[in-house]
Amino acid sequence: MDPQEEKKNIGAGPGDPQETESDLRQARSALLNILDDTEMARRLAVEERNKTLAIVQNFSDAILVFDEENSLELINPLAEEFLGVKEEDILRKKIEDLLNLPKTRALMEVLDMSGKDSIEKVFRKEFMMRPDFYLEITTVPLVMDSRAKGTLIVLHDITREKNIERMKTEFVSISAHQLRTPLSAIKWTLRMLLDSDVGPVTPEQREVLEKSYSSNERMINLVNDLLNVSRIEEGRFLYKPEPAQLEEVIGAAVDALQEDAKRRGLSLVFNKNKDLLPMVKLDKEKMKLALDNLVNNALKYNTTKKGKIEVSLEKLDGKQAQIVVRDNGLGIPTPQQSRIFTKFFRGENVVRLEVDGSGLGLYTTKNIIEAHGGKIWFESKQGEGTAFFIALPFA
Amino acid sequence: MAKKILIIEDEDIMRNLLDKKLQAAGYQISTAKDGQEGFDLLKKESFDLVLSDIIMPKMGGFEVMEKMNLDPVLKNIPIIVVSNSGQPVELDQAKRFGAKDWLVKTEFDPQEVIVKIKKLLGE
Numbered sequence: 001m002d003p004q005e006e007k008k009n010i011g012a013g014p015g016d017p018q019e020t021e022s023d024l025r026q027a028r029s030a031l032l033n034i035l036d037d038t039e040m041a042r043r044l045a046v047e048e049r050n051k052t053l054a055i056v057q058n059f060s061d062a063i064l065v066f067d068e069e070n071s072l073e074l075i076n077p078l079a080e081e082f083l084g085v086k087e088e089d090i091l092r093k094k095i096e097d098l099l100n101l102p103k104t105r106a107l108m109e110v111l112d113m114s115g116k117d118s119i120e121k122v123f124r125k126e127f128m129m130r131p132d133f134y135l136e137i138t139t140v141p142l143v144m145d146s147r148a149k150g151t152l153i154v155l156h157d158i159t160r161e162k163n164i165e166r167m168k169t170e171f172v173s174i175s176a177h178q179l180r181t182p183l184s185a186i187k188w189t190l191r192m193l194l195d196s197d198v199g200p201v202t203p204e205q206r207e208v209l210e211k212s213y214s215s216n217e218r219m220i221n222l223v224n225d226l227l228n229v230s231r232i233e234e235g236r237f238l239y240k241p242e243p244a245q246l247e248e249v250i251g252a253a254v255d256a257l258q259e260d261a262k263r264r265g266l267s268l269v270f271n272k273n274k275d276l277l278p279m280v281k282l283d284k285e286k287m288k289l290a291l292d293n294l295v296n297n298a299l300k301y302n303t304t305k306k307g308k309i310e311v312s313l314e315k316l317d318g319k320q321a322q323i324v325v326r327d328n329g330l331g332i333p334t335p336q337q338s339r340i341f342t343k344f345f346r347g348e349n350v351v352r353l354e355v356d357g358s359g360l361g362l363y364t365t366k367n368i369i370e371a372h373g374g375k376i377w378f379e380s381k382q383g384e385g386t387a388f389f390i391a392l393p394f395a
Numbered sequence: 396m397a398k399k400i401l402i403i404e405d406e407d408i409m410r411n412l413l414d415k416k417l418q419a420a421g422y423q424i425s426t427a428k429d430g431q432e433g434f435d436l437l438k439k440e441s442f443d444l445v446l447s448d449i450i451m452p453k454m455g456g457f458e459v460m461e462k463m464n465l466d467p468v469l470k471n472i473p474i475i476v477v478s479n480s481g482q483p484v485e486l487d488q489a490k491r492f493g494a495k496d497w498l499v500k501t502e503f504d505p506q507e508v509i510v511k512i513k514k515l516l517g518e
Binding site for chain 1: 406408409412415416419479480483500501502504505
């Protein structure tokens with residue numbers, strides 16, 4: 001080795017000032033680079049965050065975010081507007097606090113917050129914030145790496161949709177009302193002719209008039225069905241429930257249809273429970289209508305020779321009564337069973353038979369039963385028959 | 396002697412039909428097109444029963460009943476209201492005004508009218 005270099009090398013080791021300075025310079029340079037990168041990353045993160053925040057702040061729905069400890073982490077301007085609050089007044093507040101604030105109490109109650117300390121999973125609920133201001137509320141749990149990070153609540157303004165719904169219902173209601181006037185006039189004029197009040201009527205004339213009369217009756221029934229449906233949708237349907245005996249209401253419904261059953265050659269029986277059941281809170285008129293629809297269907301959709309319809313009443317358990325309307329008629333085809341309670345729906349098998357029906361009966365019945373706090377379900381097999389089950393809570 | 400019935404009904408067809416039907420059943424009938432006309436007739440002649448529509452121009456059925464309730468003689472005449480909507484709210488209100496029975500236009504049968512009338516007149 002060159003002696004000059006040797007000299008250098010002998011001195012070059014840890015502790016050597018030249019080496020230390022160069023190391024330090026390198027380290028400093030590296031640190032500066034890291035700082036630059038970090039600063040860049042930080043700026044990018046802030047930019048991203050600002051972009052996201054801008055989206056949230058300008059979003060067309062109201063947004064609220066609760067953190068995993070259920071305190072309010074974020075609220076966007078639209079949410080402030082919808083609730084009539086200022087961000088600074090409610091940010092960081094816990095759910096219990098929000099339940100006690102008048103402006104947020106209603107919302108917390110709808111989210112079913114009282115007594116709980118976490119918001120339920122995903123669900124949509126309609127909520128009237130003020131008359132003529134309706135919201136649809138959606139809650140979404142925020143999860144990251146399978147850990148709960150809080151809850152997102154979105155409030156969507158559905159006032160316009162509600163108004164359209166209301167106009168539709170009003171339209172049906174008004175039309176149906178207007179239709180009743182001429183329909184009742186037709187009913188009466190035909191009746192007079194049929195009763196020979198306007199002169200004698202030949203058998204051929206009578207036949208024609210009877211057809212006219214029965215067609216008109218069908219129209220009247222359809223209009224009544226439509227009116228009922230529009231009243232259900234307007235929430236004007238249930239009148240006044242009072243404690244009553246189911247035996248009486250069912251008995252009346254069955255009696256009213258006995259003649260029809262006889263005419264069709266079908267047997268219609270009512271099997272009561274051995275002992276009188278406890279009373280049920282009923283709107284008698286509506287419950288009779290609900291049962292009418294079921295028994296009527298059983299009568300209509302039965303083409304068997306030894307057709308039998310059985311209505312039975314018994315205790316389902318200590319708290320509920322159970323009514324069963326069972327027939328051995330056409331049954332409901334399996335692919336159609338899921339839609340049987342929807343408005344205007346009629347099974348394929350009965351439409352083909354040209355048996356008359358509006359498709360509104362079961363929709364109306366289901367609404368009535370549920371408005372009474374009850375449940376309705378069925379079992380059916382095409383070609384064998386159907387059984388409808390109703391559970392109603394005792395008063 | 397034939398019992399006298401007053402029919403207050405603004406729909407011409409309804410009024411004429413009820414008129415014809417009840418006359419054929421043996422009653423003596425007077426008719427009015429609205430509550431005002433009806434009430435005027437009530438003050439002038441004596442009737443055994445009133446059959447009245449509810450919604451009418453000039454004066455409706457409820458107002459007629461209200462006025463009848465204030466009159467010592469008229470308040471005793473039995474009334475059957477004729478309803479277009481058949482809504483329980485309306486029928487309940489009719490009961491509170493003193494109506495003894497009711498009919499729903501699209502549902503009833505001429506025979507049913509006569510049965511209700513006979514019942515109220517104690518025939």
